[in-house]
Amino acid sequence: MPPGPELAAFTTVFRAADAHRVKRNRQPVSCTACQRRKTKCDRQKPCGACEKRSESAACRFGPPTGPAGRLEVQARLARLEEMVKDLATSGSKNPDVSGNLVKPGFGETLGPETLGDGTEADYHGATSWSALVESIRDIQNVLEAEEDMPPPPDEPADVALPDIFLGDMAPLTMKEVIGSLPSRPDADKLVTTYFNAKFLAVPFVHVHHFRRRYEAFWENPEATSFLWLSIMFSILSIGAMIAKVKGLVGPLLLSVAEPKFYMVRSAQCLITGQYLKAKAFSVEALMMFAHSRNVQKEDSDPTIWAFYGLTVRLAQRRGYHLDAVNVSTNITPFEAEMRRRTWFMIQSSDLLFSFQLGMPPMIYQEVCNADHPRNLIDDDFDEGTEVPPSRPPD
Known part of the structure; x- marks a missing residue:
């Protein structure tokens, strides 16, 4: 039976709240006055908006109490x-x-x-x-x-959320990056040691391209991408591992830290460079980090398969699984060949670790049309040159 006109305004007063409604439980960072007026707050005490309104005394910060203060x-x-x-x-x-x-x-x-004249109720x-x-x-x-x-306690305004994949690692500053490096002569030796390791150096890092960026970094560190720095720290980590095995750390390489230290720095550079946004060098940096972890493990680590799986998704976002012509006309022949090398390594790693763990691979060949990389060494081509045909198989 519908309520009468005198009760229509009160039919929803005592209605139970929706049990499925999601309530917001995030602590506010603006003052109560700016929350009430829905204006931007600079989070000072008192804030600039309250000072302009001559209401400094009313500028308060605290937990949310609803739409009003x-x-x-x-x-x-x-x-x-x-x-x-x-x-x-x-x-x-x-x-x-x-x-x-x-x-x-x-x-x-x-x-x-x-x-x-009203009557008082006894009950x-x-x-x-x-x-x-x-x-x-x-x-x-x-x-x-x-x-x-x-x-x-007040929380900083720009607190970065912990990376759910690499863990709770703080982002790096360029000052911390420079302070983490060995001396220039020792760093040069570690880089050379890595590229001379025939079965550990990956083909998607071009030696001449890397060395040019390496020299540019030492000349102007502030202009260097953190994602490229992650690649450099992974190379330093593998180089330090090889030098440690050969007994070179200490007698010849005095300022070289433990390989794990450079590996942690590589992960921090990934987080600082926001690798999950699929920026330039994000695919290569994450692949290089996974590779450095893989070669330094005595036993197989099943978590590395997750790193390669994430690399698959980042590479697909950047179109590495497609031919460069189908992605952009601005991709140079050198970049196209390096993309083919990177995607080839991603496919190989996906198949290898999926087979090792008894899992289906993540890459489906039906949606890929990227060609295989050419059988070339790094001395055969470089930036600004044409990529020659493949060498003979022998």
């Missing part, structure tokens, strides 16, 4: 309590001359001239005026108790 909520509750008291003492009905129920507007106080149930007044007082007591609690 805590002080405004308490003020509204106080006004609501007074209204409920007036209604409780004067009666709940106020007929006009025509016999209809006249409801006061929000914020209006019923004066003696507008009140009719006070759960929804009576006195019960409503007690409920309002309970809410006010809760708000006052929360005010006495110490405020939560």
Whole structure:
């Protein structure tokens, strides 16, 4: 049966809240005044917006209390309590001359001239005026108790979330990068040691291209991409591992740290360079990091398969699985050949680790049209030159 006209405005007052509604539980970083006005807050104490309005004293930071600030909520509750008291003492009905129920507007106080003769109820149930007044007082007591609690510590505005894949590693600054490197002569020896390792050097890092960027880094570190720095630290890590096995660390390489130290720096450079956004060098940097972890493990590490799996997705986002002509006309022949080398290594790693773990591979050949890399060494081609045909198989 539908409610009468006098109850239509109150049919949703006591309706239960939606149990499936997702509530926001994130701590605010703006002051309560800026939250209420929905204006930008610079998070100073007091903030610039409150200072411009000459309301520095009202600039407060705290947990969310709803659409309005805590002080405004308490003020509204106080006004609501007074209204409920007036209604409780004067009666709940106020007929006009025509016999209809006249409801006061929000914020209006019923004066003696507008009140009719009401009857007081002897029984006070759960929804009576006195019960409503007690409920309002309970809410006010809760708000006052929360005010006495110490405020939560302020969180920095630009806190980077931990990387769910590489772990909770702090981003690097360029000063920390430079401080982590060995001396220039020792770094040169580690790089040379890596590229001379026939079965450890990967083909998707071109030796001449890397050395040019390596020299540019030492001349102007600030202009270097963090993702390329991740590649460099992975190379230093493998070079340090080879030098450690040969007993060169210490007698000949005095400033070289442990291989794991450079590996951690490589991961931090990945996070600082935001590798998950599939930027330039992101695929090669993550592949190089996975390769450095793989070659330095005595036993097979099944987690490395996840690194190669993520590399597959990043490479697909950058179109490495497609022929360069189908991706962009701005890709040079050198870049196209290096993309083919990278994708070939990704396919090989995906098949190898999937077979090792008894899992299906992630790459489906039906959606790939990238050609195989040519049988060339790094001395056969470089930036600004044409890529020659493949060498004979022998």
